[in-house]
Amino acid sequence: MIHSSAIVARNSIIEKGARIGANVRIGPFCHIQANVEIGEGTVVLSHAVINGHTRIGCDNLIDRYSSLGEINQDLKYAGEPTRLEIGDRNRIGQRATFHRGTVQGTGVTQIGNDNVFMNQVHIGHDCVVGSFVHLALGAALAGHVELDDFGQVDEHSAVHQFCILGYASQVLAHSCVVQDVPPFTRVQGNRCKALSVNEDALTSQFEDEHLRQVIRVLYYQLYHGGDALNEVKAALLLMQKEYPHLSCFERFFARSTRGIVR
Incomplete structure (x- = not known):
């Protein structure tokens, strides 16, 4: 018709x-x-x-x-x-x-x-x-592949099957993703490694500088703090009570099975 x-x-x-x-x-x-x-x-x-x-x-x-x-x-x-x-x-x-x-x-x-x-x-x-x-x-x-809201995959990058790209994550150009990418994380390389927080997404998503700093601290705990991943997840659940926007991390980890990019 x-x-x-x-x-x-x-x-x-x-x-x-x-x-x-x-x-x-x-x-x-x-x-x-x-x-x-x-x-x-x-x-x-x-x-x-x-x-x-x-x-x-x-x-x-x-x-x-x-x-x-x-x-x-x-x-x-x-x-x-x-x-x-x-x-x-x-x-x-x-x-x-x-x-x-x-x-x-x-x-x-x-x-x-x-x-x-x-x-x-x-x-x-x-x-x-x-x-x-x-x-x-x-x-x-x-x-x-699951690509969450506000995610970005730059030119000529490829994502392996069953990977999850979290909320407002970014894969930079000419990269290959073979593990899951947490929210607000910027990655690059073949195979991808975490580079930094996606500051552009933080700025566009949140006006509250304190909340932006909380996400930066969470990124530090994931990649530079030396804590086990389960300990970071436990801390995340506590922080989420005060900062509901962090629920995107909980949803990400609930689905993640391939391990996260390092």
């Missing part, structure tokens, strides 16, 4: 069963398959392919030659009706590739809202990407 206000180029293919919302614009030479839903106000530029059971929210921009909802690269995949779900107001650059989930994972690759994915970004199967994240040119997430 194509809404009467949608504008679709004559040489694009919209398969029967696709749902195209109000004020959607689809440029030339696109292919939208049968199980795709595109929300109001989304713009799809030329030569994009959107397939699988893919749901795209409102007011997104999908640039040229992107491939969304493609068959994943897990060799166990046998054509199951797994999904890709994309939220609202995302900017997806040229030649981006987002893969649908697998039944061995959660069955869905999830993308939040207000994200920026620059050209040639890859999101693997079963990834969970939050909101307000930024992936630079050529950044790639392997399968099952």
Whole structure:
């Protein structure tokens, strides 16, 4: 079903069963398959392919030659009706590739809202990407990666499968992540090592200088204090009672299984 206000180029293919919302614009030479839903106000530029059971929210921009909802690269995949779900107001650059989930994972690759994915970004199967994240040119997430809100992956960096990138963390350019990155931590290298607190994120997230200092102290305890990780976690639970914003650390450690970058 194509809404009467949608504008679709004559040489694009919209398969029967696709749902195209109000004020959607689809440029030339696109292919939208049968199980795709595109929300109001989304713009799809030329030569994009959107397939699988893919749901795209409102007011997104999908640039040229992107491939969304493609068959994943897990060799166990046998054509199951797994999904890709994309939220609202995302900017997806040229030649981006987002893969649908697998039944061995959660069955869905999830993308939040207000994200920026620059050209040639890859999101693997079963990834969970939050909101307000930024992936630079050529950044790639392997399968099952979790990237929390306000995270950043700089150009030509890659993240190993099952890794977790915590809230407002940053992976600097040309890096390879093979372990989990705690919130507000800036990492770099092949394989990544912790460099510092992500001061830019601290400044943008919190006006309270005292809270920013608490997070700096927590980073010091994790990387320079000599305390065991379990001791840092115990101290974190106590600090969280006074500083609820630190709950992002508790959520991170509750999921972390690969160990943290050092």
